[in-house]
Amino acid sequence: MWKILIPKKIAYGENAAKEFDYPDNALIITTTESKIYEKWIEYMGIKNYTIYDKVTPDPAIETIESIKAEFEGKNISCYIGLGGGSSMDVCKYLSKLTGIPKILIPTTFGTGAEMTTYAVISFDHKKKLLQDEAFLADAAIVDPYFLPGTPFNIMRNSACDAAAQASEGYDSKLANPLTKLFCKEAFDILEDAIINDKPELLPYGAMLSGIGFGNSSTTLGHALSYVFSNEGVPHGYALSSCTTVAHKFNNSQYTERFKKICQKLKFEPLKLKLPLDEAADVIMPDRGHLDNNPRDVSKEDIIKCLDEIVNSNPLA
Numbered sequence: 001m002w003k004i005l006i007p008k009k010i011a012y013g014e015n016a017a018k019e020f021d022y023p024d025n026a027l028i029i030t031t032t033e034s035k036i037y038e039k040w041i042e043y044m045g046i047k048n049y050t051i052y053d054k055v056t057p058d059p060a061i062e063t064i065e066s067i068k069a070e071f072e073g074k075n076i077s078c079y080i081g082l083g084g085g086s087s088m089d090v091c092k093y094l095s096k097l098t099g100i101p102k103i104l105i106p107t108t109f110g111t112g113a114e115m116t117t118y119a120v121i122s123f124d125h126k127k128k129l130l131q132d133e134a135f136l137a138d139a140a141i142v143d144p145y146f147l148p149g150t151p152f153n154i155m156r157n158s159a160c161d162a163a164a165q166a167s168e169g170y171d172s173k174l175a176n177p178l179t180k181l182f183c184k185e186a187f188d189i190l191e192d193a194i195i196n197d198k199p200e201l202l203p204y205g206a207m208l209s210g211i212g213f214g215n216s217s218t219t220l221g222h223a224l225s226y227v228f229s230n231e232g233v234p235h236g237y238a239l240s241s242c243t244t245v246a247h248k249f250n251n252s253q254y255t256e257r258f259k260k261i262c263q264k265l266k267f268e269p270l271k272l273k274l275p276l277d278e279a280a281d282v283i284m285p286d287r288g289h290l291d292n293n294p295r296d297v298s299k300e301d302i303i304k305c306l307d308e309i310v311n312s313n314p315l316a
């Protein structure tokens with residue numbers, strides 16, 4: 001048996017955010033500054049809304065509780081998450097608490113968060129990856145209009161994340177024929193976008209990757225990456241070397257193609273302050289990723305992978 005969850009409504013393409021019929025009295029939640037989001041809102045043509053713009057990256061549960069309290073009894077019809085992953089994650093959790101529906105509109109493309117049942121929320125200053133069917137968007141709007149404003153570094157990291165998610169998701173033990181279809185198509189499109197300089201294809205590739213891996217899982221590459229994230233390396237950048245080495249370990253059909261993408265994006269080798277043995281102890285309990293890896297992974301395997309990541313440039 002397998003099942004697939006996708007948002008009730010998906011609007012994709014040029015003018016998707018402009019032509020969408022937004023309900024009255026929506027609460028727009030965003031992480032960006034007013035001079036940027038005012039332009040977005042004007043483009044969307046949305047009238048009669050309230051805005052909450054104090055969400056910070058890696059949102060904490062306290063922020064969500066305070067938004068809930070601030071807007072209680074104000075007849076909010078829906079939440080609109082407008083921005084990167086943090087804005088969307090806040091909407092997902094809020095909607096679970098209040099039962100109010102949510103529309104998710106990504107403005108950076110890579111995580112595919114608008115398609116998934118995942119949310120990352122901080123509790124006691126620790127990021128936690130949560131999964132709940134209640135996190136699924138009632139509507140997701142993917143409009144390439146937002147792409148040109150994205151700085152190169154964010155775009156590069158997002159593109160790498162999307163390609164890592166699609167290829168790890170394809171190989172995951174939780175994959176099924178339909179998730180593989182999405183992951184394969186996602187990877188083909190992302191590869192074309194990156195190798196042949198067609199950034200306009202990234203939003204669609206990232207969206208398909210979100211459906212694919214969101215209904216299977218990511219695996220060893222993601223598991224390895226978090227010790228680098230803990231030392232401040234951006235998620236997509238950490239995946240460039242981690243997923244390349246993980247694909248090699250798994251003998252993935254995507255090994256060479258993923259590496260070529262990372263070479264094209266000119267990612268530098270990674271460094272790690274934490275001793276490899278201690279890093280492996282941090283990674284081993286991450287069963288959510290490791291149990292779904294196509295090959296069994298021992299602590300020794302993880303040390304070997306980490307050694308390859310930091311001591312030989314796997315992208316050379």
Ligand SMILES: [Zn+2]
Nearest residue numbers: 161165222235
């Ligand atoms: Zn990821």
